[in-house]
Amino acid sequence: MSGPAAVPSPYEILVRKRAGRALDRTEIRALVAGAASGSWSDSQLGAFLMAAAIRGLDRRETRELTLAMLESGERWELARALPGVVDKHSTGGVGDKVSLVLAPLLAACGLPIAMLTGRGLGHTGGTADKLESVPGLRLELDRERALGLLREVGMALGIATGGIAPADRRLYALRDVTGTVDSLPLIVASILSKKLATGAAAVVFDVKTGDAAFLPGMEQARELARLLVNTCAELGVRAAARLTDMSQPLGEWSGNAAELLETFALLEGGGPPETREVTLVLALDLAALAGVPLDRAALARALDSGRARESFVRALAAQGGERAWLARPELPLAPHERVLLAPRSGWLGKVQTRQLGLLMVAAGAGRQRPGDAIDPGVALRYRVRLGERLEAGQELARLYLRRADADLEARFAACFEIGDAPGPVPVLVGEELLPEAGGAAG
Numbered sequence: 296m297s298g299p300a301a302v303p304s305p306y307e308i309l310v311r312k313r314a315g316r317a318l319d320r321t322e323i324r325a326l327v328a329g330a331a332s333g334s335w336s337d338s339q340l341g342a343f344l345m346a347a348a349i350r351g352l353d354r355r356e357t358r359e360l361t362l363a364m365l366e367s368g369e370r371w372e373l374a375r376a377l378p379g380v381v382d383k384h385s386t387g388g389v390g391d392k393v394s395l396v397l398a399p400l401l402a403a404c405g406l407p408i409a410m411l412t413g414r415g416l417g418h419t420g421g422t423a424d425k426l427e428s429v430p431g432l433r434l435e436l437d438r439e440r441a442l443g444l445l446r447e448v449g450m451a452l453g454i455a456t457g458g459i460a461p462a463d464r465r466l467y468a469l470r471d472v473t474g475t476v477d478s479l480p481l482i483v484a485s486i487l488s489k490k491l492a493t494g495a496a497a498v499v500f501d502v503k504t505g506d507a508a509f510l511p512g513m514e515q516a517r518e519l520a521r522l523l524v525n526t527c528a529e530l531g532v533r534a535a536a537r538l539t540d541m542s543q544p545l546g547e548w549s550g551n552a553a554e555l556l557e558t559f560a561l562l563e564g565g566g567p568p569e570t571r572e573v574t575l576v577l578a579l580d581l582a583a584l585a586g587v588p589l590d591r592a593a594l595a596r597a598l599d600s601g602r603a604r605e606s607f608v609r610a611l612a613a614q615g616g617e618r619a620w621l622a623r624p625e626l627p628l629a630p631h632e633r634v635l636l637a638p639r640s641g642w643l644g645k646v647q648t649r650q651l652g653l654l655m656v657a658a659g660a661g662r663q664r665p666g667d668a669i670d671p672g673v674a675l676r677y678r679v680r681l682g683e684r685l686e687a688g689q690e691l692a693r694l695y696l697r698r699a700d701a702d703l704e705a706r707f708a709a710c711f712e713i714g715d716a717p718g719p720v721p722v723l724v725g726e727e728l729l730p731e732a733g734g735a736a737g
């Protein structure tokens with residue numbers, strides 16, 4: 296009599312994937328368990344990542360990989376305790392503070408929202424870094440604390456800790472050094488293994504396109520959006536994705552303290568119209584997914600009346616934020632203010648936005664190495680929009696640096712490309728992608 300089939304060895308699994316064959320659940324679980332426990336070596340995992348990046352993973356393999364990575368760590372199952380809880384994810388960019396506005400806006404309108412945020416990565420800013428400008432705020436959450444906050448103030452903003460998807464930590468670090476970061480199935484499994492760990496009932500994905508997007512090309516961004524929502528649906532999570540523009544900074548301000556202050560302005564009906572628009576669209580998408588009858592006018596009222604701001608202040612205070620500071624938020628910007636001027640007349644044709652993000656990191660707004668301290672006061676104020684007519688000497692942007700640095704300032708200035716004719720104006724909010732029929736979303 297034969298017993299249960301033996302788990303194939305790493306060698307057998309790797310040979311199979313290298314030959315282009317689809318892996319089954321047992322094989323995928325073996326490699327994820329090996330990543331989490333350390334029983335698979337870096338070279339074996341690197342070989343798997345390269346084979347997967349070249350040969351691809353089909354929808355079933357992508358789902359199995361996501362689920363196995365998700366199950367490698369803590370799962371909070373928040374929707375089991377609070378069925379309406381929702382979440383939002385952005386693929387990241389420069390000046391993107393939409394999560395910070397959207398969460399209190401939805402909480403003010405009765406939709407509980409829990410979000411585990413991250414630190415800046417590469418050229419993109421991180422929501423956790425922005426929030427840490429709030430004196431006293433604590434972002435460490437566990438399931439009970441998150442549920443308590445959701446019940447008390449309707450929102451919980453945390454930072455993803457080591458207990459969430461440990462297999463991803465190792466695989467992500469190896470992708471970084473094996474040239475396999477931009478494989479779509481690997482990206483999807485990585486994002487979802489963390490995003491689905493809180494167990495929200497519905498998730499909206501803001502998938503950026505354009506120069507500073509994780510995947511700049513429109514078709515690649517669309518593919519990523521499709522794979523994210525289809526995989527969610529197959530795992531029983533309602534999901535939608537929205538393509539939004541990242542070919543220029545979103546809104547006016549980039550930099551941790553400055554973006555937090557811009558968030559307060561948006562939450563009381565002010566702030567840049569582009570950021571408000573992206574926030575409203577994503578909030579409507581999320582309300583529709585959650586089956587909550589909210590319309591644009593109700594959301595706009597929550598911003599304009601200051602109710603969204605009150606909800607933010609209440610939530611941050613519940614997480615330790617100093618009440619006196621929250622009542623009158625002020626943060627110093629770095630002292631060396633430098634205005635970048637248009638060297639000639641013309642039309643703003645291109646902004647090297649990814650490079651702007653990298654220069655912000657170089658100026659101290661982000662980390663060059665994990666564990667580096669960041670300078671919250673470093674900021675960039677973006678004063679123009681793509682397609683705009685410019686006159687020679689017009690202000691393009693304003694920098695706030697810790698100290699004068701002529702070379703860095705020149706590199707910032709070189710990010711603005713002025714042409715002789717009006718170029719295309721990017722579409723700020725693009726299409727919404729919903730799961731294709733056949734998913735198991737409930």
Ligand code: URA
Binds near residue numbers: 476485
């Ligand atoms: N963010 C993630 O968490 N993982 C990826 O692979 C890409 C972006």
